[in-house]
Amino acid sequence: MKAAILSDIHSNLEALQIVIKDIKRRRIKSILCLGDLVGYGANPNECVELTMKEAKIVVAGNHDWAALEKTDISTFNPIAADAIRWTKENINKTRLNQLNRLKFTATVDNLLLVHATPETPEQWKYVFSLEEFKQQFQFFKTQLCFVGHSHIPGAVFQDANGYTDLVGDNPFPLIESRRYIVNVGSVGQPRDFDPRATYAIYDGNKHAVEIVRLNYNIPRAQQKILDAGLPEVLAERLLAGR
Numbered sequence: 001m002k003a004a005i006l007s008d009i010h011s012n013l014e015a016l017q018i019v020i021k022d023i024k025r026r027r028i029k030s031i032l033c034l035g036d037l038v039g040y041g042a043n044p045n046e047c048v049e050l051t052m053k054e055a056k057i058v059v060a061g062n063h064d065w066a067a068l069e070k071t072d073i074s075t076f077n078p079i080a081a082d083a084i085r086w087t088k089e090n091i092n093k094t095r096l097n098q099l100n101r102l103k104f105t106a107t108v109d110n111l112l113l114v115h116a117t118p119e120t121p122e123q124w125k126y127v128f129s130l131e132e133f134k135q136q137f138q139f140f141k142t143q144l145c146f147v148g149h150s151h152i153p154g155a156v157f158q159d160a161n162g163y164t165d166l167v168g169d170n171p172f173p174l175i176e177s178r179r180y181i182v183n184v185g186s187v188g189q190p191r192d193f194d195p196r197a198t199y200a201i202y203d204g205n206k207h208a209v210e211i212v213r214l215n216y217n218i219p220r221a222q223q224k225i226l227d228a229g230l231p232e233v234l235a236e237r238l239l240a241g242r
């Protein structure tokens with residue numbers, strides 16, 4: 001199986017369109033999505049519609065759940081909470097119903113798909129350090145686990161002896177005796193100081209994973225955020241990539 005895995009679109013239609021175009025150019029048939037379709041950006045309806053049309057599997061993210069009032073936004077920072085209130089006012093029932101049907105996890109072949117952590121998908125925990133990644137390996141059995149949530153792309157492996165480390169290369173080969181957690185980064189709001197839209201390609205035939213970065217029309221996405229009356233800082237951070 002060859003699949004494109006994307007996450008954290010966050011209502012950024014300009015970024016999502018570029019990513020889907022790139023996936024089609026590469027003739028990849030399977031698109032898998034790790035959630036956070038909405039929140040922050042100006043096109044929630046369009047992003048839910050396009051993602052649900054193109055992706056074979058979509059799991060839920062915390063912002064999707066917040067738009068549905070299934071996650072308490074008191075844990076969100078004030079700007080994220082503002083964006084959720086805006087999203088609730090601007091998203092239509094059809095798209096909300098689609099979000100409401102999403103599950104927390106999905107397994108395809110030897111891949112586990114989850115927005116935050118395999119340990120407690122519904123608690124939206126953040127995993128940043130190597131030690132935190134190391135703990136997560138005990139909570140899934142597949143060779144690979146793909147996550148999003150932090151908006152920071154990267155991969156960690158664990159060998160048969162429990163030795164855990166960062167994967168340094170991109171693209172990188174999958175070694176049979178190792179298991180992997182891959183953060184696919186964010187389509188619509190990267191936070192690793194690289195503002196380009198991000199997604200991952202899993203190639204089960206060539207046993208490899210690649211993180212892909214793409215330029216997109218950031219000024220247009222920014223202008224839409226400003227025109228929508230969303231917090232200005234949400235436009236600024238798209239260019240800053242943080």
Ligand SMILES: [Fe+2]
Pocket residue numbers: 008036061063149150151
């Ligand atoms: Fe997110």
